[in-house]
Amino acid sequence: MQAWLCENPVGVDALSWKELPTPEPGAGEVLIEIQAASLNFPDLLIVQNKxxxxxxxxxxxxxxxxxxxxxxxxGVTHLQVGQNVACLSGTGGFSTHTLAPAGLCMPLPPGFPPVDAAAFIMIYATSQHALVDRAQLKAGETVLVLGAAGGVGTAAIQLAKAAGARVIAAASSDDKCALCRQLGADETINYSVHTPQTTLRDEIKRLTGGKGPDVIYDPVGGDFAEPAFRSIAWRGRYLVVGFASGPIPSLPLNLSLLKGASIVGVFWGDFAKREPKANAQMMQTLATMYMKGQIKPVIDQTLPMKDLPKAYAIMGSRSVKGKLVLVN
Incomplete structure (x- = not known):
């Protein structure tokens, strides 16, 4: 087998493409021949030791x-040799083969292409857990999605629309806003025009008729958090999904009191470990939605597995719409 090996986590430049012995699966494991692997923000942080x-x-x-x-x-009985699976195991994906815990593998229905499957679990599981489980989103409510053209953002738009919500998508360019509208967003905000320091709050207020969004989906953090939270509706739910902009924000807690609003943490990974049955049901629901054409990952582009450094550079440029996928 061949793999991108991180021997010293000081950044992407320290990775090397190496030939390694193909391993044998131990108890509870499977050996997977990898067809496609997607690039997620944690994949950058992990090689930087962050x-x-x-x-x-x-x-x-x-x-x-x-x-x-x-x-x-x-001990592995629910998976068979020759079966197509998707997996989110944290490491091992940028290679030709990997060992994975069988319990983390999602069996794929026939007709589920590997490129879509490799870009599926993290974004849809995170967004469904956030919107449906944590926020208890109801039809007719308004959702503001920050970072809406990224992987989890594009998934959040699709899932919120499937739940019957009105979606306001905020992204950093006209091109990204156009993509969000194609995915079903009802309104968009270009936050390079309406910046957090200037008119972002005014634009949210205008688009919600002064009421504010019922749910805010925030994978961005940083300077966006406080103006967005100040705009939230009465009994609103602010979903803390991640901090793609870098800084972890601090929010004045009196804002939560004044709006009767909730700050809701979203940690899908721990939900999957602590509540495996609920997670398995959710993943089955998502797979069914995919097969019915209700949701589909946005693939920015595919690259050969050997082009991983190039893929990291593209992701670092913040130009990606949806997901980057590497293929063998």
Missing amino acids: YQMKPPLPFVPGSEYAGVVRAVGE
């Missing part, structure tokens, strides 16, 4: 991938 999970060195990055089961370990 992610909360710090795998033992050396390791192969790549948190999310899809492929074919080539061998099963002892």
